[in-house]
Amino acid sequence: MSSLHAQLQSRNVDPELASLILTLAECGSAISTLVRGGALSGILGATESENVQGETQKKLDVIANDLIKERLSAQPLVQALASEEEDHSVDANPAGRFLVSFDPLDGSSNIDINSLVGTIFSVLPAQSGVSGEAAFMQPGRNQLAACYILYGPATVMALTTGQGTWMFTLDPQTDTFVLSDGQVQIPQQTGEFAINASNQRFWQPAMQRYIADLIAGKEGPRGRNFNMRWIAAMVGDVHRVLSRGGLFTYPQDTKNPAKPYKLRLMYEANPMAMLVEQAGGVASTGYETILDIEPEQIHQRVAVILGSKDEVETCLDYHKA
Ligand SMILES: O=P(O)(O)OC[C@H]1O[C@](O)(COP(=O)(O)O)[C@@H](O)[C@@H]1O
Ligand SMILES: [Mg+2]
């Protein structure tokens, strides 16, 4: 069984980037221990405060954010960090080579029901002569690494440094991430989709038609049946897509005209898009490739359609029509 450390070495990952990835893994393992304790760890419930997104922060959102912020700020390789739970980017070490964006706790609405949650990381190169939030304004294509850690029955980590997507499982005996899949490949075809169907009446006509045709099944224009899943944690839905294929989408909608998109580009869409593309899948907004978007703000949101290549391309055809 090969450890994360050994894999990073054997695949010649830049030693400094490897050291940072090991720090991210340590953050994941520490949060995994907290999550495993549930109510006994005092992690359940909400705080009185709201984040910059206008969402009431859960206790675990804040605990996970503080834990990661502390460890990354102590990492000399990190120049600055950006988090879903921080209004602005946070400067760390001026000589640092890396910028880290993260979603400390993804799937917050699942914490109190003991369901799947995770942490998502995106690593960009620092830019000489550019600091603060401006330094983060780089397309996802520039990411040096992306990973998520899923806290489920097992704790698993999906990682890419641009040489394919790899999966690791946390060995609770040794507290080490061990390789469980050295070359994740998303099947090009699928019979499974994930969307929050309760928003159906607010979707654009293209997405309404696409989903209606999936649900029409064998008797409909697609001529075969499709099954639906919704974990309400992007990390969980994307993990299913990486594990057995599928299409995951959080499309544009008119539910709240001031907020037509749900998911955040820098620390949700970009890292997931890199993991999916490196595993042979496709990630789009419906109109553009997610990794080619030029960001304008640290907390900007985008529409997301990702997963099995053929199925996402079929969905995009509906958006062309
Ligand atoms: O509540 P909904 O509409 O099902 O939305 C679920 C989506 O919101 C999220 O929970 C947003 O992420 P956070 O929990 O990090 O805020 C995604 O993980 C998930 O895909
Ligand atoms: Mg999230």
Ligand SMILES: [Mg+2]
């Ligand atoms: Mg979150």
